[in-house]
Amino acid sequence: MDLQLSDEQTMLVESVRRFVVDEIVPLETGLDPDADELDPADRDRLVAKVRAMGLYGLDIPAEFGGPGIDLVTRCLLAVEMSQHRAGLYAPCYGVFGGAGLAQLYDANDDQKQRYLYPLLRGEREGFFALTEPSGGSDPARAIRTTAYRDGDEWVLNGTKLYISGADRADFGITFARTGDAGREGITCFIVDADAPGFHVRRVVHSLRSAHYATEIEYDNLRVPHRNVVGEVNGGFQIANDRLSRNRIPYAAGCIGVAVKAQEMAIAWARERETFGAPLATRQAVQWMIVDNEIDIRQARWLTLDAAARADRGEPFRTAAAMAKLVATEAAGRVVDRSMQIHGGAGMTKDLPLERWYRELRIRRIGEGPSEVQRIIMARDLIGGSFK
Amino acid sequence: MALDPANVARLGGQLGVYEVADGEGRVALIAYAGGRSPFGLRGELESQLAQRGAGWQFRVEVTMAYLTRWRELLMVHVADHGGPPPGNIDDGAVLGRMSPA
Numbered sequence: 001m002d003l004q005l006s007d008e009q010t011m012l013v014e015s016v017r018r019f020v021v022d023e024i025v026p027l028e029t030g031l032d033p034d035a036d037e038l039d040p041a042d043r044d045r046l047v048a049k050v051r052a053m054g055l056y057g058l059d060i061p062a063e064f065g066g067p068g069i070d071l072v073t074r075c076l077l078a079v080e081m082s083q084h085r086a087g088l089y090a091p092c093y094g095v096f097g098g099a100g101l102a103q104l105y106d107a108n109d110d111q112k113q114r115y116l117y118p119l120l121r122g123e124r125e126g127f128f129a130l131t132e133p134s135g136g137s138d139p140a141r142a143i144r145t146t147a148y149r150d151g152d153e154w155v156l157n158g159t160k161l162y163i164s165g166a167d168r169a170d171f172g173i174t175f176a177r178t179g180d181a182g183r184e185g186i187t188c189f190i191v192d193a194d195a196p197g198f199h200v201r202r203v204v205h206s207l208r209s210a211h212y213a214t215e216i217e218y219d220n221l222r223v224p225h226r227n228v229v230g231e232v233n234g235g236f237q238i239a240n241d242r243l244s245r246n247r248i249p250y251a252a253g254c255i256g257v258a259v260k261a262q263e264m265a266i267a268w269a270r271e272r273e274t275f276g277a278p279l280a281t282r283q284a285v286q287w288m289i290v291d292n293e294i295d296i297r298q299a300r301w302l303t304l305d306a307a308a309r310a311d312r313g314e315p316f317r318t319a320a321a322m323a324k325l326v327a328t329e330a331a332g333r334v335v336d337r338s339m340q341i342h343g344g345a346g347m348t349k350d351l352p353l354e355r356w357y358r359e360l361r362i363r364r365i366g367e368g369p370s371e372v373q374r375i376i377m378a379r380d381l382i383g384g385s386f387k
Numbered sequence: 388m389a390l391d392p393a394n395v396a397r398l399g400g401q402l403g404v405y406e407v408a409d410g411e412g413r414v415a416l417i418a419y420a421g422g423r424s425p426f427g428l429r430g431e432l433e434s435q436l437a438q439r440g441a442g443w444q445f446r447v448e449v450t451m452a453y454l455t456r457w458r459e460l461l462m463v464h465v466a467d468h469g470g471p472p473p474g475n476i477d478d479g480a481v482l483g484r485m486s487p488a
Binding site for chain 1: 455479482483485
């Protein structure tokens with residue numbers, strides 16, 4: 001694999017790196033250390049700059065108005081965009097725009113008109129609700145929310161858990177059991193958040209102290225049949241379709257944080273003196289820095305390899321699972337070692353390390369936990385009959 | 388408890404959320420002591436005491452999740468009372484909708 005960047009990739013990487021250093025990092029000195037939102041005026045100003053750079057809506061497919069960049073380049077940019085305090089979960093505080101709800105790219109024209117295009121124009125907000133109290137890693141079996149047909153409507157009952165943004169959204173993509181147990185009995189619906197029977201029951205706090213999830217309840221929520229996405233009982237495929245692809249830039253974001261933590265560790269080791277000599281002269285510290293670099297390079301290779309396979313149209317499920325597993329776990333180790341090198345300062349909110357440490361722990365669970373990534377790889381390597 | 392010098396002096400410097408209410412218990416402000424608050428909750432409540440004087444009450448919760456807990460308290464207040472407390476009207480906080488069971 002050739003990892004030499006093209007001239008265009010080099011230019012994009014350098015411009016995003018400059019944007020982070022010049023525009024994002026200075027704003028963080030005035031924000032709460034756990035903040036994940038900018039002041040609206042700053043946000044609008046930076047969104048305008050990103051639009052002028054031609055990079056707004058990075059994850060939106062070209063046919064829907066996005067810049068149409070390949071996945072390798074997208075990952076290279078993700079590494080840059082996460083190199084600031086809020087960068088893991090709020091890269092550049094969202095000024096590069098979101099992807100919308102990817103499932104809506106496969107919706108019918110009527111649904112796109114009513115939901116996708118307003119979402120991409122920023123006029124409406126959406127949420128994605130798959131996980132339930134009964135589980136999230138195995139949706140085919142865990143989904144207990146039910147839907148039955150009543151004339152031209154469906155009636156939904158059930159609870160969804162760890163749902164981001166449902167309290168602020170106008171609508172959401174959700175999944176309910178409409179048939180037999182297993183993956184063949186699940187249907188995907190678009191639900192309106194202002195409909196009777198839609199309730200946000202509670203806020204769920206987590207290690208991400210600036211971002212909460214919610215628990216939502218459907219209590220005889222009536223959904224018109226025209227809001228069924230895809231085929232009745234065909235929802236599982238819709239839920240799964242983009243999971244593998246999403247894991248690759250998800251891994252890349254972790255690498256950016258690790259790169260920044262390593263830079264900080266090296267700078268501190270050179271500067272800080274103990275017992276009459278810089279930390280950098282101590283073998284224990286040198287080895288931690290070397291181990292950091294090994295972790296970062298392994299994660300970067302695997303992530304870019306997965307992206308390159310996806311760009312070439314080759315099977316990439318195993319490569320994506322491996323990248324996700326390695327990058328999330330490696331970045332956690334890198335930040336942990338960097339905190340150790342920083343000593344007491346590394347534990348404080350004066351530095352971003354403690355925030356990355358907390359947030360990276362979630363990355364080993366989000367988008368499929370490490371154990372599920374191993375299951376995916378084992379199925380591909382050994383064969384389906386051993387699953 | 389009463390917003391007075393003795394009660395405020397007993398507070399620690401931790402991060403967390405707090406509410407200030409009038410003598411009748413009507414919540415006037417929901418706020419937090421965040422990562423940049425000098426002296427944490429004690430500093431914030433000292434500031435409230437200096438601004439408001441006597442006759443007010445307060446409560447605090449020590450929590451590292453001060454940002455999300457602050458939003459949650461505001462959302463619950465809006466669900467119960469139809470709007471934010473008077474001291475939060477100009478916050479500019481974008482709040483979600485809740486319908487607690």
